[in-house]
Amino acid sequence: MDDIVKQALAKWPNVPHCTGWLLLDRRGNWRMRDEAAQAAGAPGEPIRHTALLGFINRNYEADDAGQWFFQNGPQRVYVELGYTPFVVRLAANDPSGQLTLTDQADAAFEPSAVYLDDEGGILFTNRSTPARVAVLHDHDLDLFSEHADLASDGRGGEFRWRDGAVLKLEPVRKSEVEKRFAFVASPAAYAATNPDNASR
Structure with a gap:
């Protein structure tokens, strides 16, 4: 402040x-x-x-x-x-192609978990205490999909973040996001x- x-x-x-x-x-x-x-x-x-x-x-x-x-x-x-209280952008930085997430204030957002809502939105939580939840800007869904593997039922999967880290893609109902993430x-x-x- x-x-x-x-x-x-x-x-x-x-x-x-x-x-x-x-x-x-x-x-x-x-x-x-x-x-x-x-x-x-x-x-x-x-x-x-x-x-x-x-x-x-x-x-x-x-x-x-x-x-x-x-x-x-x-x-x-x-x-x-x-x-959500935060909106993040996903980018693949040149020349390494390493993925980065930044919020609406251009601050780095380090994800600890990733979620797929029932309307196709992607949500991340970070490592802060308490954790912050952010929705992925819809312009970045294609880049996200290049680094994700969806389960056959479309309700989960994995997201390949970086440095070999793989985050489980967990399903969540959009109507429950507000309550779930407080x-x-x-x-x-x-x-x-x-x-x-x-x-x-």
């Missing part, structure tokens, strides 16, 4: 939180959602400002309930998630149904 954010929190500790205004979409884009976008259930406009994107990524964290938020100075801006996809909906735990 940026020092300027820590200072703002110390100076104004009771600023009300907000929900619904910021979205991380399925492709790792941060989107600003004004009142019209929220009312229409639209994803909102992509944020393009490089410095703002860096500020969001550096101050992106989760609370004890599994709600992800951007700490904007003294205000906690809860994030609506298009799927995050809240919609803090706005969570606040509406959990008034005692709603953001202040």
Whole structure:
């Protein structure tokens, strides 16, 4: 967390939180959602400002309930998630061809497990504590398939990561991902149904 954010929190500790205004979409884009976008259930406009994107990524964290938020100075801006709290890109670096995963903040993501959901999405968890879950950007599914062997029933298999490491490709239902990996996809909906735990 940026020092300027820590200072703002110390100076104004009771600023009300907000929900619904910021979205991380399925492709790792941060989107600003004004009142019209929220009312229409639209994803909102992509944020393009490089410095703002860096500020969001550096101050992106989760609370004890599994709600992800951007700490904007003294205000906690809860994030609506298009799927998972992180979106990763898979690349084969030249000239070695060694695979790499990076998240939406361009940080390295070291996978510890890989999952195939029932809609064809690929999910990774990493080695952090607690583990973070990320969905693979759909543009990278072809590269993933070059390094994966699916089981005959299409519900599992193996992923050849690198340095000889092979990760078991485990099946998971998309509808169960949020609960299984302990995050809240919609803090706005969570606040509406959990008034005692709603953001202040």
